[in-house]
Every structure is written in structure tokens, then in C-alpha cells.
Amino acid sequence: MNKLRGVGALVCFQGIGEALVYFSGIPIPGPVIGMILLFATLQLTCTETPEWLGHTGYFMIRWLSLMFLPACTGLFFLPNIAADQWLPIIAAMVVGTLLTMVVAALLMKKLMPARAQEP
Secondary structure (H helix, E strand, O other): OHHHHHHHHHHHHHHHHHHHHHHHOOOOOHHHHHHHHHHHHHHHHOOOOOHHHHHHHHHHHHOHHHHHHHHHHHHHHOHHHHHHOHHHHHHHHHHHHHHHHHHHHHHHHHHOOOOOOOO
16 A cells, blocks of 8 residues: 555656646656655655655666666667667767766765764
């Protein structure tokens, strides 16, 4: 039941984000705005992530690779487009991966407490 509650919250915030994009014309994906709103809500109302939302997030991250299948399928069934655009696709993948790794490392360094040096 907790996973269902978590999925409901995620879908609700995604819907709010989609509605904001639709009515305001902001050029940002609705799910991104929804996750920013969820983050802001959690920051303002909770001292830590609710257990039911944490379990749902963990469950979804475990199966994250399945969420990339539609994009991979699109590349497979559109070889003419992919053949002409292989260099930008690879460049976007490499740059995106490196940028994600750098940002994640910087955030970990900033947000994790410093450990005392052992002698």
C-alpha cells in the first residue's frame, strides 16, 4: 500500500507540473517541474523523506533501466534517422554522462558531512 501511495504522490506532482507547462507555456518538461515542486514541498514540510516515498523511489530506481527501453526501441526502428545523427547522439551521451558524474560528485562533496581524519 505504501508503494501505491508513493506512486500516487509522484503522479500527482507530475500532473501538476504538466498543467503548469500547459497553461504557462514554460519550455521545461512537466515531470521536471513536478519533481521540483515535490522537492520544495518536502523541504518545507518534512525533516526527512517519508518512509513510503523512500520505498517507492528505491523500487523505481531498481527498475530504472526498463524506463530507457522505449528510447532504445525508437533508435532501433528508425535506423535512417539514427544513421545520419550518430555523432550528435554519441556526443550527447558522452557529455551527458560526464556532466552527470561531475554534478553528482560535487553534490556529494557538498552535502555529505566531512569525516574526521583517522591517524
